[in-house]
């Protein structure tokens with residue numbers, strides 16, 4: 001209700017409508033604001049209302065079962081319904097529901113040590129936040145502050161990222177993001193962010209005419225560093241596999257080339273493992289495929305398998321030490337009320353127990369390889385390229401293979417609906433690159449079995465055949 005002056009009059013005694021008289025769907029449509037959805041369409045096409053979940057499946061309010069081939073949003077790595085995590089969180093909630101990390105508590109300290117123990121040296125210093133965006137935001141701030149300390153007299157603040165990369169919705173992380181449709185409405189963003197072309201085997205503009213990959217797309221970083229002047233550049237940021245931007249895995253040697261470039265110019269290498277961390281790509285961490293060591297890592301999603309929100313930024317010792325070497329004057333000037341929340345840390349510890357006990361990255365490699373092989377063998381004029389690493393797979397759909405014209409938006413929307421109708425939830429790189437949102441995405445829980453993989457394959461085969 002609005003007053004004549006246009007202000008809202010709150011009716012404190014107004015009772016919440018009972019779920020029996022007003023449907024949850026109506027409450028949603030009247031009051032929830034969903035990101036990245038056009039609300040005027042929601043009445044006609046309401047979002048899937050999920051009521052419960054178990055293993056690789058989610059169930060809607062009518063009890064209909066869907067195979068969740070997206071693990072929520074690339075995140076429920078150990079699958080739904082793990083009582084071990086629920087019990088750990090309940091116990092923590094009863095014991096100590098909250099305390100800030102301006103002081104300390106056991107779950108955060110234990111989790112920091114646990115994460116450090118899973119990583120190779122010198123990666124071992126963990127800063128907690130609440131999400132992937134915050135983990136990236138923290139990494140960017142750490143890199144700027146650290147670079148100025150490591151290179152006295154220089155003003156190193158620029159960050160170079162890739163087009164199509166996604167790093168989050170907060171202003172810094174969004175500035176690193178190379179997806180115009182996600183950025184445009186909020187520009188101008190933070191100054192000092194530059195973008196280079198991503199590795200894109202299917203539409204490579206660098207070396208597609210040659211017999212082998214020359215890694216020219218990686219060398220672009222060095223060209224930009226030289227043109228901008230190295231003494232102004234703080235960091236490079238990259239995902240090991242571009243995820244939401246359309247599943248673009250790094251070619252062999254790519255991260256190693258970035259490492260060399262960074263070392264040559266005193267630039268920090270931030271590897272964004274928000275999707276790829278904790279088993280998604282068939283190894284525990286995405287950077288492990290390359291044999292290099294990043295300076296800073298970012299985690300979220302798979303850290304708790306999304307049972308509770310948690311982000312983590314892990315710095316190598318030399319990054320941490322840059323804040324220690326002047327008699328205690330310098331500190332990383334950031335405080336987070338909820339970052340490292342004891343209940344989220346307890347969820348993460350239980351999640352990592354499951355993940356490591358069941359060695360789920362191995363299942364990710366096995367089933368990912370199986371899916372990749374079977375999907376590559378599908379015969380359809382609309383499948384341009386199938387690509388991925390572990391259980392992170394993309395199918396780039398085209399009108400026809402010769403022209404490589406992206407499959408029309410209307411057909412992509414239809415196709416995604418058809419998947420939902422057939423009981424399999426498949427993702428897509430929605431609103432990520434103008435004209436190229438034609439990549440279907442698979443990122444199921446890492447507990448996926450062969451039978452479930454076959455269900456995904458046959459849903460893809462039959463629905464694409466009807467395009």
Ligand SMILES: Cc1ncc(COP(=O)(O)O)c(C=O)c1O
Nearest residue numbers: 131132133166167168272274275
């Ligand atoms: C690589 C990457 N970085 C950062 C983020 C941001 O994470 P969040 O949505 O938890 O803020 C995402 C989200 O999908 C991501 O894929």
